[in-house]
Amino acid sequence: MSRWNKVPESFIILDQDKCTGCGNCIIICGANVFELKDKKAVISNLNECLECGNCEVVCQADAIQVHIPKAGTGIIYECG
Amino acid sequence: MIYDVIIVGAGSNGSTAAYFLAKEGFKVLILEAGNTPGDKCHGATEYAPGIIFHSRPELVALQLKVIKQIPHLHPGDLGKAHYYYYVNRDNEVVFKSCSVAPGTTGAEESYGVNNQEFVRVLTEEAVKAGAELRTTTKVTDVLREGDVIKGVITEGGDKIQSRLTIGADGRISTVAKKAGLLKKWDINVCCYHYGEAWKFRSDEEMFEYVEHARHMFFGPTLTPPKPWGACTMGLRPGGIVTVNAPTSWTPLSSMIAAKNNSRHVYIQNLYKLMEVKRMLRVCEGFPHKPYQRQSTFLPGPPLEKPYMAGLIICGDAGAVGGICSTGEKAARFVTPLLQSDNLSDEALAGYTTARYRTDIARDEKSKKNKPTHELSEVSPTRIVHWSTGAGYMEKYDCSIDEMVENMRLAAVPHIMGAPNPQKCGEFGYIDMGAWLIAVKMSHLLKLYGPILQDPTMFPQIMKWVQKNEQSFNEKKIFDHPF
Ligand SMILES: Cc1cc2nc3c(=O)[nH]c(=O)nc-3n(C[C@H](O)[C@H](O)[C@H](O)COP(=O)(O)OP(=O)(O)OC[C@H]3O[C@@H](n4cnc5c(N)ncnc54)[C@H](O)[C@@H]3O)c2cc1C
Numbered sequence: 169m170s171r172w173n174k175v176p177e178s179f180i181i182l183d184q185d186k187c188t189g190c191g192n193c194i195i196i197c198g199a200n201v202f203e204l205k206d207k208k209a210v211i212s213n214l215n216e217c218l219e220c221g222n223c224e225v226v227c228q229a230d231a232i233q234v235h236i237p238k239a240g241t242g243i244i245y246e247c248g
Numbered sequence: 249m250i251y252d253v254i255i256v257g258a259g260s261n262g263s264t265a266a267y268f269l270a271k272e273g274f275k276v277l278i279l280e281a282g283n284t285p286g287d288k289c290h291g292a293t294e295y296a297p298g299i300i301f302h303s304r305p306e307l308v309a310l311q312l313k314v315i316k317q318i319p320h321l322h323p324g325d326l327g328k329a330h331y332y333y334y335v336n337r338d339n340e341v342v343f344k345s346c347s348v349a350p351g352t353t354g355a356e357e358s359y360g361v362n363n364q365e366f367v368r369v370l371t372e373e374a375v376k377a378g379a380e381l382r383t384t385t386k387v388t389d390v391l392r393e394g395d396v397i398k399g400v401i402t403e404g405g406d407k408i409q410s411r412l413t414i415g416a417d418g419r420i421s422t423v424a425k426k427a428g429l430l431k432k433w434d435i436n437v438c439c440y441h442y443g444e445a446w447k448f449r450s451d452e453e454m455f456e457y458v459e460h461a462r463h464m465f466f467g468p469t470l471t472p473p474k475p476w477g478a479c480t481m482g483l484r485p486g487g488i489v490t491v492n493a494p495t496s497w498t499p500l501s502s503m504i505a506a507k508n509n510s511r512h513v514y515i516q517n518l519y520k521l522m523e524v525k526r527m528l529r530v531c532e533g534f535p536h537k538p539y540q541r542q543s544t545f546l547p548g549p550p551l552e553k554p555y556m557a558g559l560i561i562c563g564d565a566g567a568v569g570g571i572c573s574t575g576e577k578a579a580r581f582v583t584p585l586l587q588s589d590n591l592s593d594e595a596l597a598g599y600t601t602a603r604y605r606t607d608i609a610r611d612e613k614s615k616k617n618k619p620t621h622e623l624s625e626v627s628p629t630r631i632v633h634w635s636t637g638a639g640y641m642e643k644y645d646c647s648i649d650e651m652v653e654n655m656r657l658a659a660v661p662h663i664m665g666a667p668n669p670q671k672c673g674e675f676g677y678i679d680m681g682a683w684l685i686a687v688k689m690s691h692l693l694k695l696y697g698p699i700l701q702d703p704t705m706f707p708q709i710m711k712w713v714q715k716n717e718q719s720f721n722e723k724k725i726f727d728h729p730f
Pocket residue numbers: 236256257258259260261262279280281282285286287288289290291292293294363385386387388416417418419420421422423441442443444492493542543544562563564565568569570571572676677678679
């Protein structure tokens with residue numbers, strides 16, 4: 169099972185002011201972390217994050233920053 | 249103290265680099281954010297070292313040494329190694345063929361392993377070779393003097409110096425980002441790889457539900473609206489089956505049009521196939537709650553360039569994904585530069601054009617021609633990752649034919665039998681399934697030319713394929729069209 173060690177900080181930062189509501193992050197995120205609410209992306213499912221960084225590289229508005237979670241926390245893969 | 253090399257990330261690429269550099273006698277420090285190497289490592293469906301890395305015997309030896317120490321499935325564990333399912337527009341399997349049977353080709357040297365176990369043992373080998381490892385240590389920044397990277401800063405505030413830093417920190421590369429090398433990617437031409445894993449209660453139970461194949465490819469027509477798609481399913485020790493859906497053949501713009509992400513566009517279609525349902529219905533949580541999910545960018549996050557003075561980026565972090573490949577290449581490439589202490593931007597630039605090149609040399613003793621392999625500078629050819637094919641087609645408005653040709657050039661020349669291997673780049677990452685489907689499709693292309701691109705002709709092509717089924721099955725290997 170991929171497990172999840174609770175991340176103490178919010179490691180994905182979404183800047184609502186910069187977000188243009190383009191939906192790129194929603195399309196690229198295989199884990200359904202984002203939702204579009206009132207034409208802005210919101211993080212609704214952070215615990216599902218696979219730490220792939222895709223959302224950051226496709227957000228042309230620079231509204232998303234993904235940091236790797238604190239040492240020893242976040243996703244733990246079991247089978248590849 | 250100043251290390252010769254700091255490697256950020258004990259994934260398959262970082263640990264491979266660490267192993268080869270430590271063996272050369274350099275002072276190597278690996279910094280890993282996870283509690284154990286492998287915790288954060290996803291991906292990899294099949295390991296076929298001798299095939300994929302045929303031009304790098306030392307890497308093959310290292311991979312096999314590791315594989316032998318961990319649980320793995322061998323093609324011999326099941327009757328046939330690979331099966332191909334051709335799926336029509338109505339999402340039905342219309343034809344099944346097996347391309348490789350164990351014992352007939354090098355494919356018997358392919359293994360199904362879990363990347364986590366592989367990485368754990370690989371890192372142990374690096375440590376045995378002399379590398380120092382610190383786990384639960386996250387790197388948060390690079391040490392920079394002007395335009396030169398001089399080491400890293402950890403979460404705990406430690407500043408650690410090195411002559412060279414290797415960023416092998418995976419798809420969220422702090423090193424690439426802090427060095428200012430990360431760029432944005434145009435969503436219309438990028439591809440990514442999403443996968444799910446399901447769990448049977450045991451290996452035995454898994455074998456019961458899978459008909460004589462350890463690796464299955466579904467395509468090429470699975471994915472609407474473009475008739476390209478290659479989902480793969482692979483078996484792993486511990487009763488695990490992994491399902492992978494590279495968005496390789498369909499540019500994301502079609503997902504945007506479908507207003508959905510790959511889980512819905514690809515994987516859900518796959519789960520509707522009767523053949524797949526039959527297999528997976530006994531897995532826990534099927535079809536809604538997979539045992540595990542994983543995702544990565546292909547071919548890795550876009551970088552300005554994967555090097556600068558004092559720094560090399562490799563693996564997923566460095567825009568080229570794939571197991572061990574660029575880690576080994578980076579180690580080989582920097583070894584003479586570390587020895588001569590020339591780690592300037594210009595010196596490291598060769599990293600992007602250096603390719604493993606195979607030449608045939610006459611061995612005077614045995615009077616036989618022997619292949620020699622070396623890492624050398626070649627004129628940069630148009631290296632196009634197969635997975636970017638679809639986006640490429642769309643962006644440059646090229647034909648399927650051209651795309652197949654590009655994929656062929658991008659792939660390992662040996663497998664693809666390219667007419668002029670010296671001209672081809674060498675690419676570590678190749679998904680055998682997508683490649684074989686491409687090969688088969690290009691075979692069909694040769695025979696049928698443009699009609700393949702006409703969807704109404706599809707039934708006729710299937711007829712041709714069915715006519716050839718017998719010879720596929722008799723020969724057990726697929727005739728190489730190139
Ligand atoms: C579904 C799927 C299927 C795939 N199938 C295949 C396949 O069949 N064949 C193939 O060759 N490849 C395949 N891949 C790709 C392959 O898995 C990856 O390219 C490869 O594992 C990347 O290895 P890496 O060493 O570059 O990075 P990773 O394995 O991601 O390792 C990076 C390491 O760096 C550590 N790290 C990250 N940030 C920091 C930090 N700031 N400080 C310290 N440590 C840090 C992480 O904890 C991790 O251990 C697949 C990928 C996916 C998602």
